[in-house]
Amino acid sequence: MSLSIMNLEKSYSDISGKNLRVLGPIDLSVQNGEFVCLLGPTGCGKTTLLRVISGLEQADCGEISSEKGRLGYVFQQGALFPWMNIESNIKFPLKAAGMAADLCRSKAEEILDLVGLYEFRKSFPHELSGGMQQRTALARGLVTGPDLLLLDEPFASLDTRTGINLQEMLRNLCRRLSTTVIFVTHNIEEAVYLSDRIVVMGHRPGRIVRDESLSLEWPRNRLSSTFTEVLLSFRHTFEELVDPSISS
Numbered sequence: 414m415s416l417s418i419m420n421l422e423k424s425y426s427d428i429s430g431k432n433l434r435v436l437g438p439i440d441l442s443v444q445n446g447e448f449v450c451l452l453g454p455t456g457c458g459k460t461t462l463l464r465v466i467s468g469l470e471q472a473d474c475g476e477i478s479s480e481k482g483r484l485g486y487v488f489q490q491g492a493l494f495p496w497m498n499i500e501s502n503i504k505f506p507l508k509a510a511g512m513a514a515d516l517c518r519s520k521a522e523e524i525l526d527l528v529g530l531y532e533f534r535k536s537f538p539h540e541l542s543g544g545m546q547q548r549t550a551l552a553r554g555l556v557t558g559p560d561l562l563l564l565d566e567p568f569a570s571l572d573t574r575t576g577i578n579l580q581e582m583l584r585n586l587c588r589r590l591s592t593t594v595i596f597v598t599h600n601i602e603e604a605v606y607l608s609d610r611i612v613v614m615g616h617r618p619g620r621i622v623r624d625e626s627l628s629l630e631w632p633r634n635r636l637s638s639t640f641t642e643v644l645l646s647f648r649h650t651f652e653e654l655v656d657p658s659i660s661s
């Protein structure tokens with residue numbers, strides 16, 4: 414599902430009631446099937462942008478146009494329902510869409526298997542590790558077979574190995590299903606490993622400072638010189654954002 418954002422702006426009022434622009438103007442077009450990483454320092458408005466794209470939040474001005482399709486959203490804070498077991502959490506968006514119980518169960522089982530949580534399907538979120546909870550949130554975002562998948566730092570709290578495994582799983586799955594993805598992260602290596610394209614956001618107010626398609630082939634080798642080159646280049650952009658006194 415393609416998406417086009419034009420001239421988008423968003424403000425919040427601060428504690429003194431003053432209007433503070435946190436986002437924009439933002440112009441961004443995402444192609445059908447493209448995997449885009451939104452990379453930016455904390456507080457630059459990444460979550461706000463996802464919330465506006467999803468319709469959870471209203472922009473002050475600007476336009477978002479997209480084709481019709483299913484949306485998946487993996488929130489920054491897992492947002493699992495604590496009173497539901499893992500399977501019920503994953504089935505929730507299917508039930509909400511009115512899917513028949515049998516089909517809900519088979520789709521949930523398929524995805525549970527894929528994220529390696531089948532044997533924990535009757536456990537409750539508090540009985541699982543952070544990584545398993547994150548995998549549940551990912552499964553819930555994927556179970557509807559979304560045309561557009563929004564992910565907000567889904568692997569930030571995981572150890573490196575688990576994070577890498579899930580990155581690979583997500584990437585393979587999205588390629589197979591041609592899902593359009595907007596993946597928020599402040600982990601530069603993760604962005605270079607996953608994306609077709611990296612969009613870097615700067616802050617105050619959040620805006621796009623670099624937008625580049627990557628020519629790295631898939632599967633990617635984190636140890637290759639081309640990978641390292643791209644990584645260093647984005648690291649430099651990122652460091653400049655945090656500390657503008659750094660120059661090439």
Ligand SMILES: Nc1ncnc2c1ncn2[C@@H]1O[C@H](COP(=O)(O)OP(=O)(O)OP(=O)(O)O)[C@@H](O)[C@H]1O
Pocket residue numbers: 425426435453454455456457458459460461462489599
């Ligand atoms: N509901 C709100 N009311 C007021 N200010 C808000 C609200 N939500 C976000 N903000 C402010 O908007 C700015 C952007 O927040 P946002 O959560 O989008 O950043 P982020 O890039 O996702 O950060 P992080 O990487 O830490 O998750 C921040 O300065 C934040 O304080």
Ligand SMILES: [Mg+2]
Pocket residue numbers: 459460461489565
């Ligand atoms: Mg955020």
